[in-house]
Amino acid sequence: MSVRRKWRKLGLVGWVRRRAATPPGRLRLVSTGLVIAIVVLWLAAFVTVVARQHAVADVRGTAGPAFLAAQRVHADLSEADASAAAAFLAGGIEPATQRKAYQASIAAASAELVRLAGDRVPAAVQGSLTTLASQLPVYTGLVDQARANNRLGYAVGGAYLRQASTLMQMTVLPAADRLAMAEADRINEDYHRATPWWQPVLIVVTGVLALGGLVTAQVTLARRTHRYVNVGLVAATVVVGVAFGLALSALSAQRSRLIDGYNDGFVPMTEVARARVVALQAWGDSSLSLITHGDGAVPDRDAARASTRLGYDASGRPISAGVLPTVTRTGGPDAATRAHLAEYWQAYQAIALRIRTDATALGGFPQAVRTALGEGTTAFSRFDAASDTALTSSQRRYDTALASADNALRGVAAVATVALAIAVVGVLAGYQTRINEFR
Amino acid sequence: MRLVWPLLAVALATAGLLALTARPTVSSPLPSLAAPLPPPSTPKPVVPKPSSNQGSDCSDQTASLRPADVAPMPAAGVAAAPASGPAGYLRTILGRGQLTVAVRPDTPPFAAVDTDTGQFVGFEVELAKQIARALFGTDGHVQFRAVSTADRVRVVQRGEVDMSMATITITCDRLAQVDFSAVYFQASKNVLVLRSSPYRSLADLGGRKVCAATGTTSLQRIADTPTHPIPYQVTNAADCLAALQQGTVEGVVNGDLVLAGMAAQDPETRIAGPKTLDVPTAAAISRDHPELTAFVNGVLARMAADGTWTRLYDANGLDRVFGPAPAPPVPHYRDR
Numbered sequence: 083m084s085v086r087r088k089w090r091k092l093g094l095v096g097w098v099r100r101r102a103a104t105p106p107g108r109l110r111l112v113s114t115g116l117v118i119a120i121v122v123l124w125l126a127a128f129v130t131v132v133a134r135q136h137a138v139a140d141v142r143g144t145a146g147p148a149f150l151a152a153q154r155v156h157a158d159l160s161e162a163d164a165s166a167a168a169a170f171l172a173g174g175i176e177p178a179t180q181r182k183a184y185q186a187s188i189a190a191a192s193a194e195l196v197r198l199a200g201d202r203v204p205a206a207v208q209g210s211l212t213t214l215a216s217q218l219p220v221y222t223g224l225v226d227q228a229r230a231n232n233r234l235g236y237a238v239g240g241a242y243l244r245q246a247s248t249l250m251q252m253t254v255l256p257a258a259d260r261l262a263m264a265e266a267d268r269i270n271e272d273y274h275r276a277t278p279w280w281q282p283v284l285i286v287v288t289g290v291l292a293l294g295g296l297v298t299a300q301v302t303l304a305r306r307t308h309r310y311v312n313v314g315l316v317a318a319t320v321v322v323g324v325a326f327g328l329a330l331s332a333l334s335a336q337r338s339r340l341i342d343g344y345n346d347g348f349v350p351m352t353e354v355a356r357a358r359v360v361a362l363q364a365w366g367d368s369s370l371s372l373i374t375h376g377d378g379a380v381p382d383r384d385a386a387r388a389s390t391r392l393g394y395d396a397s398g399r400p401i402s403a404g405v406l407p408t409v410t411r412t413g414g415p416d417a418a419t420r421a422h423l424a425e426y427w428q429a430y431q432a433i434a435l436r437i438r439t440d441a442t443a444l445g446g447f448p449q450a451v452r453t454a455l456g457e458g459t460t461a462f463s464r465f466d467a468a469s470d471t472a473l474t475s476s477q478r479r480y481d482t483a484l485a486s487a488d489n490a491l492r493g494v495a496a497v498a499t500v501a502l503a504i505a506v507v508g509v510l511a512g513y514q515t516r517i518n519e520f521r
Numbered sequence: 522m523r524l525v526w527p528l529l530a531v532a533l534a535t536a537g538l539l540a541l542t543a544r545p546t547v548s549s550p551l552p553s554l555a556a557p558l559p560p561p562s563t564p565k566p567v568v569p570k571p572s573s574n575q576g577s578d579c580s581d582q583t584a585s586l587r588p589a590d591v592a593p594m595p596a597a598g599v600a601a602a603p604a605s606g607p608a609g610y611l612r613t614i615l616g617r618g619q620l621t622v623a624v625r626p627d628t629p630p631f632a633a634v635d636t637d638t639g640q641f642v643g644f645e646v647e648l649a650k651q652i653a654r655a656l657f658g659t660d661g662h663v664q665f666r667a668v669s670t671a672d673r674v675r676v677v678q679r680g681e682v683d684m685s686m687a688t689i690t691i692t693c694d695r696l697a698q699v700d701f702s703a704v705y706f707q708a709s710k711n712v713l714v715l716r717s718s719p720y721r722s723l724a725d726l727g728g729r730k731v732c733a734a735t736g737t738t739s740l741q742r743i744a745d746t747p748t749h750p751i752p753y754q755v756t757n758a759a760d761c762l763a764a765l766q767q768g769t770v771e772g773v774v775n776g777d778l779v780l781a782g783m784a785a786q787d788p789e790t791r792i793a794g795p796k797t798l799d800v801p802t803a804a805a806i807s808r809d810h811p812e813l814t815a816f817v818n819g820v821l822a823r824m825a826a827d828g829t830w831t832r833l834y835d836a837n838g839l840d841r842v843f844g845p846a847p848a849p850p851v852p853h854y855r856d857r
Contacts (some may be wrong), residue, residue: 114549173636206666234784235636237627241763252560273540286538294531330542337544344549352555360558375626375634380756384561391558403552444621444682445664448639517845 106520112299113513117506119292120322124502126288127329128279131495134336135488137276141269142484148201149265150477153355155194155214156258156263157473162187163250166225167369170243171454175231188222203248206416209266213257213432221249240373242257247370251363251384266352273344276487277337282330289326298510307516314512318505325501332494339487346414347480351473354420357405360470361427364388365462367436372441372454383436387388389431393424397433409472416479419472426465433458538826545854566735566754569744582691583801584855586701586811588819597636614683619664620653623676623685626667627759629782630838631688633705633712635668640775641665644837645686648705648821655820668756670734677805685805690738695805701818702804703852705830708776710742711794713765713783722794723774726750732761732770739774751807762786776800781842820851825849835855 101107165184167175176199178309195214205212296319304310367385371378386396393404400407411426437458440450570796587641615618624632632643646665651757653663668676677699690708691701712723712731720726725774727748733739735754744754753770761773762783772793773783777800780792784856806814 097637097824132642139765231786232636234786237629237782238762238766239760240627241760244757244760245763256557257559263551263557266549270551271547273547277544277547279543279546282542282544283539286534286542288689290531290535290538294527298527328540334542334544337547340547344547348549349555353552356555356557363558374669374757379669381673387558387561391554403554405846408554442666442668445617447634447667451639461765518843 094443103252103442106517109513109517112302113509116292116295116299116318116509119288119295120502120505120509123288123292123322123326125496126281126284127325127498127519128501129496130285130489131329131498133493134281134333136253136342137272138336138484138488138491141272141276142481142488144201145265146480147274148198148203149262149269150264151194151198151201152258152265153352154260155191156255157355157362158187158191158194158508159218159250159254160259160359160366163247164362164366164369166228166417167243167247167366167373168358168459169371170228170232170454171451173232174235176229176232177455180381183446184225188218192218193400201491202268203261204264204268207261208259208263210260214254214261217249221246221254236264238344243261243373244370246255247366251324252503273340276340279303282333285326285329287332292322293319293326296389303516305450307519312512312515314508314510314515315320316512318508319513321505321508325498325505328501329494329498332490333491336487339483339490343480343487346416347476347483348410348416350412350416350420351476351480352519353405353409354423354469354476356474357409357423357427358466359390360391361430361462361465361469362406363432364392365430366456367460368437370448370456372451375441375447378441385434392427394428394431397448398428414473414479416472419468419475423465426461426468430458430465433461462505512514548773568752568754569741571745581853581855582696583692583701583704583803584853585701585803586815587854587856588703588815588822590796610813611816614656614813616832619662620649620655620656621664621666621684622649622653623666623673623684623687624649624669624680625673625687627757627778627782628688629785630842631778631782632686633649633782641667642837644706644839645688646831647837648824649684649686651833652817652820655794655823656816671736674805678806680807680809682819683806683810687805688776688802689805691786691801691803692738698734699786699805700808700814701720702806702814703821704801704803704850705821706778706802707798707850708778708800708802709794709797710739710774710800711777711780711792712776713762713767713773713780713790714771714793716789718771720772720793720817723772724748725748725793726772727770730770731772732764734758734761737775739776742774755833759783765790777843778802781839785842789854820852825852847849 098111101111112132162184165187169180169184195211195218197383199211228239228242229248231242291447296315299300300312300315300319303312303315364385367381367388370381371385374381389396390401391401391405393406393408396402406424406427410421412420433453437450437454440446440453543772550553624641624643626632626634626641628643632641632642632645633640634640649665650660650663654660656662666676666682668685668687673685673689674695676682677685684702689695691704695701711724712720715718723731723742723746727750729750730753731743731750732753732755733743737755737758740752740754743750750772751774753764755764758775759772761775764770766787774779777792782793784790804817806817830849831846834840840846
């Protein structure tokens with residue numbers, strides 16, 4: 083009651099009553115109500131579309147590229163670490179291809195780091211970026227010290243290489259992981275912002291109210307005046323209906339494209355990326371194990387851990403859960419690019435097992451090194467190239483889906499604004515003709 | 522009352538449209554399979570306690586089986602003469618055509634892998650070749666396998682190789698697991714320090730960080746030093762040299778035979794400590810094959826007598842590290 087009293091005090095109720103006392107006043111009141119309903123619908127649609135556009139633009143323009151960059155840094159550094167070990171294994175004079183692969187990977191990672199530093203990474207992981215930037219030179223220093231000693235035939239070279247690899251695996255790569263995880267969190271938040279469940283609900287409620295109001299008003303008007311078609315109101319109804327449907331379908335399209343981007347792009351992309359770096363870790367471990375000439379318990383354990391994540395036990399048998407069987411099974415438009423990953427990895431792992439057996443077998447060590455440098459490297463390169471292709475195609479898929487989610491919303495805000503403005507004009511014009519009849 | 526129907530229609534329309542269009546908020550979580558691997562669990566290294574009394578239960582560790590006849594075995598016709606000729610296990614080796622030996626790949630000049638050829642080279646490798654030649658009468662009947670410090674005794678115990686010549690120090694604990702040949706090198710527990718440092722022995726490094734590989738007698742030696750150097754443990758002995766070069770530690774404890782290999786890799790280091798010659802180094806052989814131990818002892822005694830030991834000492838560069846060749850170690854024998 084107190085509310086009503088307050089309203090009375092403001093004079094609003096009195097004003098409405100006074101207006102409602104005369105027929106033209108009643109018509110003006112109804113037309114004002116309809117205009118308000120249309121404006122509310124416009125507000126709901128406009129704010130929703132603009133907010134979602136911003137969120138999608140954030141995924142496309144900020145979090146997404148930063149995530150990809152962090153992922154690429156991780157992959158490049160893993161590649162560098164494994165290549166350094168393979169090059170070392172070859173002896174005093176390392177193969178030019180491995181050395182080039184190492185240098186290219188380090189250069190690519192450094193370039194990505196500079197780019198990441200230019201973007202604004204979340205404050206919480208600023209420290210990880212610093213770790214990456216400060217430890218990478220330490221790492222390359224250790225690798226080069228290992229090379230120099232290896233060239234002289236000194237066993238201490240192996241110690242430096244182990245130290246370099248430990249630094250990479252225990253400090254540098256986890257920092258890249260933290261960075262990628264933080265960006266993945268941002269993508270997740272942007273996805274939430276791009277698809278709140280209540281936005282379509284709000285548009286439906288305001289839209290039904292506006293349409294319902296328009297229809298009711300026309301029915302009432304037709305009964306009172308016996309003029310069955312009011313052009314202004316009919317036009318307003320059609321235009322509101324079109325704007326309403328357009329907004330809803332745009333939101334639905336945007337949402338489903340984001341889901342497609344996640345299922346066909348993001349999930350296979352992140353899984354393949356992980357499979358690749360884990361496989362690189364296992365390959366590096368295999369080289370490190372050979373470099374220690376039999377003292378390879380630590381790298382061998384690490385390789386077994388990596389293999390478990392990939393989906394195979396230490397002897398190469400598939401286990402229940404693993405990333406390679408999963409990505410190979412995952413359907414989707416790019417399934418063909420992932421189809422052979424598991425098979426290629428198994429081929430490599432069979433060779434890796436033979437290398438390990440040979441290395442501890444009597445007199446088998448030189449053979450093990452030959453196998454590792456020949457067949458082993460070839461088999462791994464095949465897996466690496468295939469995973470790179472799969473990664474590139476799912477990255478492109480992700481990017482395309484995000485672009486089309488963005489496209490789905492493009493122009494909707496403007497169209498809704500124009501349409502609803504026309505509707506307002508239609509309502510006012512439609513009622514004005516009736517009001518004029520009272521003069 | 523007339524208002525009820527339109528309101529109902531609006532409510533129904535709303536509900537219908539909501540059912541058609543409302544969709545839950547979409548998440549984009551990182552798939553669990555794409556999450557980083559959890560870090561490996563690294564067991565905390567155990568710092569050994571100072572040993573209370575060393576060598577209490579075995580009086581003469583270095584006594585090995587009295588040697589047998591070391592004339593080359595006729596490789597052919599072994600199977601035809603089961604009763605006479607070489608004793609049991611030697612026949613097995615002859616039948617197999619290979620003497621199998623575990624060596625360390627990272628302890629030049631005793632044993633190492635030549636980075637260019639991939640072949641094992643060094644003093645212990647040459648000794649093993651001589652033993653095989655004595656057994657087979659010709660060269661090329663020895664197969665080497667690289668072992669780690671942790672595995673070098675175990676591979677003999679498990680019968681994976683005939684013997685292990687991997688800079689193994691004879692200790693009471695190890696004597697309970699395997700047999701040892703006669704001593705072929707008398708080493709000293711020393712400490713590798715920077716050339717410029719003032720340290721003269723391990724005792725001078727009290728309160729300083731000193732490196733040794735986990736599970737070695739060297740680590741025990743650090744724990745036993747009364748001035749309490751701080752042990753710094755690594756997995757591979759070679760990591761100690763890197764730690765010394767980087768200034769992480771100030772000394773590396775090991776037998777001088779291992780330290781010699783490290784000193785050869787860095788001219789800025791030197792071996793400090795007295796030549797105590799208290800580290801008897803011998804080949805580990807299974808306790809099941811006393812005939813092989815006796816045979817090896819015979820070959821070692823002959824090499825000491827005819828100058829082969831000294832020749833191999835010089836040929837593998839031990840003279841450059843330890844000075845001119847001393848007299849070969851004097852063997853101690855027991856009869857069973």
